[in-house]
Amino acid sequence: QLAPLPPMTPAFLKTLNTVCQQCYRDFAPDDVELGVREHILQDLESFVKRQFTGARLRLFGSSKNGFGFKQSDLDICMVLDGQETAEGLDCISIIESLARLLRKHPGLRNILPITTAKVPIVKFYHARTGLEGDISLYNTLALHNTRLLASYAAIDLRVKMLCYVTKVFAKLCDIGDASRGSLSSYGFTLMVLFYLQQRNPPVIPVLQEIYDEEKKPEVLVDGWNVYFYDDLDKLVSPSIRQKNLESVGALWLGLLQFYTETFDFREHVISIRQSAALTTFNKQWTSKYIVIEDPFDLNHNLGAGLSRRMTNFIMKAFINGRSVFGTSVKAYPPEYTSPMEFF
């Protein structure tokens, strides 16, 4: 049982809100940086085409989903013209020969093929920009979940801001790196989106539940339905009558409270594809405490790789966050210079 938070003064909420907004302004890449990423992609594509005629490279992940940082990695997916899926391809040997080819690229360093992972990749370091990146093959579902996240980011600026605050929080608390046993950025983004859907009134709708036809359309990719409503200009928010007007600061504190006081991790799954509650029992995912369902690949639990120890560590970070951000202390400078001071 957590001690109740003291009442918030308007001045404190205002500071909290400014800090959250500043987080977005400080860390979001500008158009020039986004252009640099496209440029690297073009350059790599023409280089890769020397050996793999018909190769196409596409950016996904945070370079495209609206939640990228200046130093976020370059997530790249390669496909071959005329080949719809990876079926019949020897992905491991393609990745290995891709690695041999990339070693000849003058602008790249530290080429490392990783063929034992669920999704085989070749990692690289782009020397001029200092960006790291990886290339995977036919990571088609990731291209679709990137589009889904980008649509949510485009609905309301507060979505973006809150995802930035959460990603900074996760990095600073050392709980946001799946390769080191914690949760991926993607997992945290799904947690934020779920909270914003569950907020009363909601900040964002459930795009996978909205459709013009009588029945939900079916767009199958790797056996999963990747349909979602993407005509955002036409989107009439279901909460239009009682639109959510909370500040980002209030929503951030609300998020920390939601995951420490309200959400029942034992019973429920974090799932952004439907508004009705989904139970861990329904999914037969009762052995884990933090359960996050991928919006398209319904067999994929983003929390599956968390140890019990790491789960506790993540929950403690949220509990500490709740008391740090929920308690107004005089020692906080009223005119801070960077959101970092607050964290």
Ligand code: CTP
């Ligand atoms: N992805 C996925 N399933 C996972 C992890 C990642 O589908 N379990 C996909 C998502 O599309 C995600 C992308 O891979 O956006 C890249 O993952 P990652 O680099 O970990 O996250 P980003 O969203 O790119 O965030 P960051 O800025 O930290 O790179």
Ligand code: MG
């Ligand atoms: Mg990334």
